[in-house]
Amino acid sequence: MNHRPPRLEGQDGLRIPAGCAISAFINKDGTRTSGDVIRKSIAVMHERSNGLGGGFAGYGIYPEYKDYFAFHVFYMSTKAKDECEDYLERNYDIINLSKIPTRKHKNITDAPLIWRYFVLPLPTKLDACQKTADEFVAHAVMYINTNIDGAYLFSSGKDMGVFKAVGFPEDVGEFYQLENYAGYAWTAHGRYPTNTPGWWGGAHPFAMLDYSVVHNGEISSYDANRRFIEMFGYDCTLQTDTEVITYIFDYLCRHEGLTLREAASVVAAPFWEVIGKTYDYRKREEWEFLRRAYSSLLITGPFSIILGYSGGLMALNDRLKLRSMVVGERGDTVYIASEECAIRAISPQLDKLWSPDGGEPVIVTINN
Amino acid sequence: MIHDYIYPEFEVARDYDKCVVCRACERQCANEAHVYKEKYDKMTCINENCVNCHRCVTICPTHALKIVRSGDTYKRNANWQNWIINELVRQAGSGAALLSSMGTPEPYPVYWDKLLINASQVTNPSIDPLREPMEVRMRLGATPGTKPQRGADGRLKTQLPPSLNLSVPIMFSAMSYGSISYNAHSSLAQAAQQLGIYYNTGEGGLHRDFEQYGGNTIVQVASGRFGVHQGYLDMGAAIEIKMGQGAKPGIGGHLPGKKIVEDISRTRMIPEGTDAISPAPHHDIYSIEDLRQLVYSLKEATRYTKPVIVKIAAVHNIAAIASGIARSGADIIAIDGFRGGTGAAPTRIRNSVGIPIELALAAVDSRLREEGIRHRVGLVAGGSIRNSADVVKAIALGADAVYIATGALLALGCHLCRSCHSGKCNWGIATQRPDLVKRLNPEIGAQRLVNLVTAWEREIKEMMGGMGINAIEALRGNRAMLRGVGLNETELNILGVKHAGA
Known part of the structure; x- marks a missing residue:
């Protein structure tokens, strides 16, 4: 049985633009909230999606396995599953594996097999290839998604997980029984792709290790960004903005050791005019350095993104703020969404509500 | 006896009704393509000297001049084209390598002209450079x-x-x-x-x-x-x-x-x-x-x-x-x-x-x-x-x-x-x-x-x-x-x- 439509995103270089809705929240005190809350938030922005992709990322959802990489994999066939599991067994210590629980849903059809594995790289394999565990896993993601036909590894971080499907996000949340998960941070996405088919892998969030990205926009710098990032071992198979944005943050933060704030100054670099007028010479030099050293990672065109990572969220708009995004605060919880209604739906009373400037990152971390 | 005369590539076409014999073309042409005939008080041309630089055309105060490709041609031949024959004849006469200036005029493909540029429609907005910053630095x-x-302070070098x-x-x-x-x-x-x-x-x-x-x-x-x-x-x-x-x-x-x-x-x-x-x-x-x-x-x-x-x-x-x-x-x-x-x-x-x-x-x-x-x-x-x-x-x-x-x-x-x-x-x-x-x-x-x-x-x-x-x-x-x-x-x-x- 073939679940994939005839021409997939990424296949033959097919690139599909999409408009979207995004929503997220984080409890700074680390309290874990049910996934049903974020489902309610994104459901309000129903009109911003068209039923061709929805998804969620939860952080802190696997406390009992928090030291293990949680792999979420779509299989289009049992053959792909066998092949992938064979690969995993050869390279990883698999301490738990199971089907991801789902419920039957009238609006979610053509589901692939969806499996979850908690794993650690085999120490002997790690030694042999002289990689860190993160690098080893990043390589596995690339390997499986490029080489094992019919297998798609879409979540690979620790103590976090991505749940996504073709459908409206509120239906996707019900399908995955999100009410049974609790996390300190959640992100959500409703997709409005311009093509008809859409497939499960193309839904957001897009994740790499513990980085996950939900994104609303269409970046005009895509091919410049892609061709740069592909020099460093990343393979943009999906040809989506979200994929390349995730890799950019993974590259800048993990590979190059930049802070999130510095990485934000790369992708939404201050205008040269602003840099030139900045009095603080250290700031000026730093901005100029980042803009020059990573000039091909500047992202242009409209975008609002929420980047999830272990212990925090970052929200970022393009330099001109061509996409809406608001931030609200209530007690220890910070909310971010495309529209205010998505925040009010789950937190009617807010202490603070504002619209961040273009290019100005909003970074929220949990206190510990 | 072999005659090597090659008919000039260009002819200077002068509109004698417009020419006021100011002799500006004569003074301006370093190639000496324009000559004043005192006997007739008339300008004439030595087409052999003209390189078609258009100096005279642009400075002529009465716009009496234009340069036209001469119609002279050998028997039509797609392989042995006029210029190929002419160059060969020149070399047979001189024994020298041919010299040229500026880029090749030959009809090789110009790929720029076979590439087209994209523009935004609907899914993302185009940006008006008169309203928004547009960086070309x-x-x-x-x-x-x-x-x-x-550095030790944690700042980037x-x-x-x-x-x-x-x-x-x-x-x-x-x-x-x-x-x-x-x-x-x-x-x-x-x-x-x-x-x-x-x-x-x-x-x-x-x-x-x-x-x-x-x-x-x-x-x-x-x-x-x-x-x-x-x-x-x-x-x-x-x-x-x-x-x-x-x-x-x-x-x-x-x-x-x-x-x-x-x-x-x-x-x-x-x-x-x-x-x-x-x-x-x-x-x-x-x-x-x-x-x-x-x-x-x-x-x-x-x-x-x-x-x-x-x-x-x-x-x-x-x-x-x-x-x-x-x-x-x-x-x-x-x-x-x-x-x-x-x-x-x-x-x-x-x-x-x-x-x-x-x-x-x-x-x-x-x-x-x-x-x-x-x-x-x-x-x-x-x-x-x-x-x-x-x-x-x-x-x-x-x-x-x-x-x-x-x-x-x-x-x-x-x-x-x-x-x-x-x-x-x-x-x-x-x-x-x-x-x-x-x-x-x-x-x-x-x-x-x-x-x-x-x-x-x-x-x-x-x-x-x-x-x-x-x-x-x-x-x-x-x-x-x-x-x-x-x-x-x-x-x-x-x-x-x-x-x-x-």
């Missing part, structure tokens, strides 16, 4: 390609290799003082300074009067090493090692002794009246490791304060050559396509050697990316960039900036008569004859160059805005913004673009 140079370091700071990604490419006139050089230098870009000395050294423009000057070190000294290297904003030229890959240069007049002799540091011969290879560079030594010699000499450019002609194996250069310490690679101009080149070489810049640029950019070193070197494309759309396409294919020269000369009055090698340029550009040089006013020349680049800059911003791109970096290598028309699979693969509609 380009920092041209190398980045280290190593993980950034932090912000040192980067030296770079050029271009207000718009266009530079004037190398034309030596000698091949072009003092006033042409003066125009280029002034314009580069006013525009915040760079011009290039070529291999003829830097005239003392132009040292004041050093901050906007690229000083060239070519195989003849004319005019190269410590002060020269220190004067420039960047140093360019000329390995080759698109119009004549594989050969050197020859400026005849009669052009080595006093000023040029001093600037080039060679005796007056001697031929200035640039050898085909640099005699200290016989392989890539030798190039590395020259690159680092120049960097040592200038204390690592200036980027070093290596300029090469686009030839068959260009991708591998460029990859070698990128690893040789060069900060910037300049590629010159085979349609690029020249002050003089053997005709057969100009018309038959090298490859188009579009394919060379795409191949080099792709190769450098495959090898993961594209960011470690700047890439400049030259060799017939004709308008702002060519600039946008070159950058989308992968260039950081472009070099223009023929376009700049056209702005200064050149009409592409391709007779530079005669030294009798009626426009005061490719000549050292004082009476001709003074026809080019450097202030006006500079203004026209500023106009040209400013106009292109506006158009580039409009096209970028249409694509929804507001920084030139995001256009660089952004091949998804290009589509091909009428190109075959191989061409599309090399260019790395899809066909229109795909």
Whole structure:
């Protein structure tokens, strides 16, 4: 049985633009909230999606396995599953594996097999290839998604997980029984792709290790960004903005050791005019350095993104703020969404509500 | 007896009803195509002397003149065309190699014209450059390609290799003082300074009067090493090692002794009246490791304060050559396509050697990316960039900036008569004859160059805005913004673009 439509995103270089809705929240005190809350938030922005992709990322959802990489994999066939599991067994210590629980849903059809594995790289394999565990896993993601036909590894971080499907996000949340998960941070996405088919892998969030990205926009710098990032071992198979944005943050933060704030100054670099007028010479030099050293990672065109990572969220708009995004605060919880209604739906009373400037990152971390 | 007479290619057509016998054409034509017949008080023409430079056409106060292609022809033959026969006859008579100027006029494919640019519709907004910031500033140079370091305070160490700071990604490419006139050089230098870009000395050294423009000057070190000294290297904003030229890959240069007049002799540091011969290879560079030594010699000499450019002609194996250069310490690679101009080149070489810049640029950019070193070197494309759309396409294919020269000369009055090698340029550009040089006013020349680049800059911003791109970096290598028309699979693969509609 073939679940994939005839021409997939990424296949033959097919690139599909999409408009979207995004929503997220984080409890700074680390309290874990049910996934049903974020489902309610994104459901309000129903009109911003068209039923061709929805998804969620939860952080802190696997406390009992928090030291293990949680792999979420779509299989289009049992053959792909066998092949992938064979690969995993050869390279990883698999301490738990199971089907991801789902419920039957009238609006979610053509589901692939969806499996979850908690794993650690085999120490002997790690030694042999002289990689860190993160690098080893990043390589596995690339390997499986490029080489094992019919297998798609879409979540690979620790103590976090991505749940996504073709459908409206509120239906996707019900399908995955999100009410049974609790996390300190959640992100959500409703997709409005311009093509008809859409497939499960193309839904957001897009994740790499513990980085996950939900994104609303269409970046005009895509091919410049892609061709740069592909020099460093990343393979943009999906040809989506979200994929390349995730890799950019993974590259800048993990590979190059930049802070999130510095990485934000790369992708939404201050205008040269602003840099030139900045009095603080250290700031000026730093901005100029980042803009020059990573000039091909500047992202242009409209975008609002929420980047999830272990212990925090970052929200970022393009330099001109061509996409809406608001931030609200209530007690220890910070909310971010495309529209205010998505925040009010789950937190009617807010202490603070504002619209961040273009290019100005909003970074929220949990206190510990 | 074999007669070698060849009927002239052009005829001067004079409207005698309009001609007022002011004799301006006669005075202005250095080729002496116009003659006054005193007996009849009439102007007449020697068509054999006309090079079709259009000087007389543009200055004639009554617009009585036009130049027409002569209808003379041999029996129609698709293989043995007129010009092929004529060139052969000339060689049979003279025993000499043929000489030509400027870029090849042969009908090779111009890939720029088969590439189309994208624009935003619905899914993302186009950006109006009149309302929103639109950045075309380009920092041209190398980045280290190593993980950034932090100081003890945790702050990033912000040192980067030296770079050029271009207000718009266009530079004037190398034309030596000698091949072009003092006033042409003066125009280029002034314009580069006013525009915040760079011009290039070529291999003829830097005239003392132009040292004041050093901050906007690229000083060239070519195989003849004319005019190269410590002060020269220190004067420039960047140093360019000329390995080759698109119009004549594989050969050197020859400026005849009669052009080595006093000023040029001093600037080039060679005796007056001697031929200035640039050898085909640099005699200290016989392989890539030798190039590395020259690159680092120049960097040592200038204390690592200036980027070093290596300029090469686009030839068959260009991708591998460029990859070698990128690893040789060069900060910037300049590629010159085979349609690029020249002050003089053997005709057969100009018309038959090298490859188009579009394919060379795409191949080099792709190769450098495959090898993961594209960011470690700047890439400049030259060799017939004709308008702002060519600039946008070159950058989308992968260039950081472009070099223009023929376009700049056209702005200064050149009409592409391709007779530079005669030294009798009626426009005061490719000549050292004082009476001709003074026809080019450097202030006006500079203004026209500023106009040209400013106009292109506006158009580039409009096209970028249409694509929804507001920084030139995001256009660089952004091949998804290009589509091909009428190109075959191989061409599309090399260019790395899809066909229109795909």
